[in-house]
Amino acid sequence: MNNYLETMKNILKDKKKKKENMIFIVVLLVVLLISINYIFNDSQKEERKIEDEYKDEVKESNTQKQNTNSLEERLTQIINQVEGISDVSLIINYKDSGQSEYVFNTKETIAEEGNVLNLEKEIAYNESSGQKSAIKTTQNNPQIEGVIIVARGIENSENKQKIQSAIASLLGIASYKVQVLNRR
16 A cells, blocks of 8 residues: 555656646546446336336236226126126136237347347337337236125025126136125
């Protein structure tokens, strides 16, 4: 450390070299600032990408919740229209929240021998009116695990069987996954 300080003092003593060294130090500082700025901008871009992907997932999740609530409401309305049945409440239990498959932009770096050296995948986005949204190829609906229906007028086993069968066939699930209960 002491040797370093002596070297710096010797460099600064010579007036010609002093001017050259000051220019060198300024250039070095500019390069350092540019590289720091570049590094931080890259990390901010990555953060923005992650935020955009998270926003897309939240929007998708909210849309799925709206769709599931809408399905429950429509089924409740239909069952309420069945003769002898009223005051219907319905809950659908889902196994998962469904899955979406997205389009990816890929970049490959290929060596002279034909081997793939580097493969980068990035989600493709569609930009309209200033908003970016990921491009989906497929949207799989959530898988239904079971349904519980509580209603008045279910004392009759025929009505219970009709409702159970109708809901099972409509949702494409086994009838044992549909439970129909009488309301107090």
